[in-house]
Amino acid sequence: MAAACAAAALAVLLFALLPGRAALKETDTRLAKAGEGLTDYTVTLRLDDREDTLAISETVLYRNDTGAPLSTLMVRTWLNAFRRSESSPAALEELYDACYPEGFSPGSLTIYDVLWNGERAAYAYVNEDQTALEIQIPVLESGGQGEMALRCVAQIPVCCYRTGKAGRDYQLGNVLPLLSLYQDGAWRTDAYSAVGDPFLSACANFHVTLYAPDGYVPACSAPLTKGEDGAWRGEMTAARDFCLCLSPDYAMASARAGETAVYSYAKTAQGAKRALDYAKKALETCAGLYGAYPYPAFTVCEAFFPFSGMEYPGLCMIGTDNYREDKADTLELVAAHETAHQWFYALVGSDQVLQPWQDEALCEYAVLRYVRMRYGQGSYETLKYYRVDAPMREKLPGGLTPGSPIDYFGTLSDYRTVAYGRGAALLLALDELLPGGTDGFLKAYVDEFAFRFATRADFESCLNRYAGMDCTPLVLDYLDTIMD
Ligand SMILES: [Zn+2]
DSSP states (O other): OHHHHHHHHHHHHHHHHSOOGGGGHHHHHHHHHHHTTOEEEEEEEEEETTTTEEEEEEEEEEEOOSSSOEEEEEEEOGGGGGGSTTTOGGGSTTTHHHHOTTOOOOOEEEEEEEEETTEEOOEEESSTTOOEEEEEEEEEOTTOEEEEEEEEEEEOOBOSSSEEEETTEEEETTOSOEEOOEETTEEOOOOOOSSSOOOOOOOEEEEEEEEOOTTOEEEESSOOEEOTTSOEEEEEEEESOOOEEEESSOEEEEEEETTEEEEEEESSHHHHHHHHHHHHHHHHHHHHHHOOOOSSEEEEEEEOSSSSEEEETTEEEEEGGGGSGGGHHHHHHHHHHHHHTTTBTTTBEEOTTTOTHHHHHHHHHHHHHHHHHHHHHHHHHHHHIIIIIHHHHOOOOTTOOTTSOGGGOOSHHHHIIIIIIIHHHHHHHHHHHSTTHHHHHHHHHHHHHTTSEEOHHHHHHHHHHHHTSOOHHHHHHHHHOOOO
């Protein structure tokens, strides 16, 4: 307990000592502009570590920018997928034992109140898994604005996953109820697939207050600072999610990468320092290639799950296995992939359900670029063999292409081979073709769609404009053609 308290005090001290907001002018201005008119979430969280619950009180200032009148809102309540093993994404056969070492443990999100402009609003789940909550509101004209207030309690499952309690740590990915994406005249209500990351949301502004038991330190999408009243508070502007992990025994290391404060939380000081160095290098490399990192801070934290990593705006979880002494290379590659997601997912949103290659393949390409820049052509060729050439040759169940939606993939390894590896082959082919290479195009793509959502059609039209020719046949060839 003493060590944990010391860690909390150290975190507060380091936040205070790091060159702070005065040095962040350029980022602040860009973010403030990006945050204008976005949905605003004011969230108060209370963690109870005896009951493993997180009480959530959320006030959402929502402006209807859909271009159509709305009579419903759709809130994603992903945690409810963990109620039953039949619907839990962590209960996939190849994950179950690693995610539930002590047996199945249910998680849920219980809604107590939903108000719209101060009046009680009717609500109901629209799917069996209870991950899509439809809220009835009086017609809200396009451009109109209103306030939704929501009170709920999250029961955190004991589960080594991006959502769950692992040991004494809480990994709280996708726990906050967020508005879904409104697209083509309807709210998206995609299922919580075990393969991929089926989360779609627009950028919003977050104001977060967290009450946690003494000794717990949060690693967050935006750094939280502890006030004299014991509450942790922080803000995040123009981000499509807000994630936090809490541990009573994090070691923390921090550094600066240009204007960005980089934080690393891990179980050992050495692990925190190693991940920090890799995250910093990756952030600097991606910023050099694809444009400035958008947020004032970037955090990586060690997570207990059977994945290499998981991305959220401003925060990446990195699987604990990568922190082993003999896995330094893996840790660096995972840090590079997850950091690249800050551009391809966090800054430019894309359809992670129907076109998952659009962030995963771009991040794989970014890892290859990182290795070529840092370690030269030989290392790049070796990595390219394992990450792209071998996946292109692998024999797989018929019908899978990089352009397949996530629900086509039955296993994580097929998904990785096809959406990541074969998807990255498109970017390598474009590198041969484009003036300025794929990097030049991806920078133009980020410039055009920063803080927005780019459909596959947006990606292709941006590509065609950048190339000055029709690249669609090449894209079709790589993304939609079934290999024998
Ligand atoms: Zn990824």
